[in-house]
Amino acid sequence: MNRIALLAVMAIVSFTSCSKERTPGEIDHQKMGEHGMTSDWKFTLPKGDTVEGKKVFAEIECYKCHEVKGEKFPAVAETEKGIGPELSQMAGMHPPEFFAESIINPNAVIDPKGKELGYVGDDGKSKMPDYSSILTVKQVADLASYIDSLKGQKSHKQAGH
Numbered sequence: 370m371n372r373i374a375l376l377a378v379m380a381i382v383s384f385t386s387c388s389k390e391r392t393p394g395e396i397d398h399q400k401m402g403e404h405g406m407t408s409d410w411k412f413t414l415p416k417g418d419t420v421e422g423k424k425v426f427a428e429i430e431c432y433k434c435h436e437v438k439g440e441k442f443p444a445v446a447e448t449e450k451g452i453g454p455e456l457s458q459m460a461g462m463h464p465p466e467f468f469a470e471s472i473i474n475p476n477a478v479i480d481p482k483g484k485e486l487g488y489v490g491d492d493g494k495s496k497m498p499d500y501s502s503i504l505t506v507k508q509v510a511d512l513a514s515y516i517d518s519l520k521g522q523k524s525h526k527q528a529g530h
């Protein structure tokens with residue numbers, strides 16, 4: 370399974386590095402079309418399972434850095450708490466592929482305010498660990514689906530806010 374995950378990561382990495390190396394004018398769309406690739410092609414993640422994704426989120430302890438308001442994950446001791454954005458309103462903010470990229474290639478997009486928010490270390494890299502050699506593609510898709518399902522708190526107490 371991990372090998373499949375690695376292959377997918379390599380595919381994503383090689384795709385992104387290709388697009389960086391080439392100037393737009395050099396892309397031969399006709400040639401790509403010959404291989405069944407249209408000019409509007411984009412990487413799509415397999416459909417994930419939201420319930421499974423929540424389980425993975427708990428098992429891998431993503432909640433140690435990411436609070437998800439309204440969800441019941443184990444309490445985290447102050448000394449074990451890491452820093453990361455709260456995720457309860459992520460639904461619709463980004464496509465699932467963006468969430469997946471955050472998990473398997475955390476340095477691809479770094480929040481411009483990352484430094485002041487404490488998300489970025491002194492080395493300029495995201496404090497989000499790279500899970501590409503730990504998770505299977507299915508687990509990444511499930512996590513992305515779970516995060517994409519988070520529409521914020523629905524409890525009555527918070528409704529007045």
Ligand code: HEC
Nearest residue numbers: 429431434451452453454468471479480488495496497512
């Ligand atoms: C050690 C702390 C830490 C752990 C553990 C961690 N993250 Fe993160 N995560 C971060 C930080 C810091 C950022 C913000 C980084 C940035 O923007 O470059 C982040 C960003 C993200 C984002 C992007 C959020 C956005 O606003 O676009 C997602 C999605 C995410 N993490 C999911 C996860 C998942 C799923 C796990 C568990 C598999 C996990 N994280 C584990 C620290 C962590």
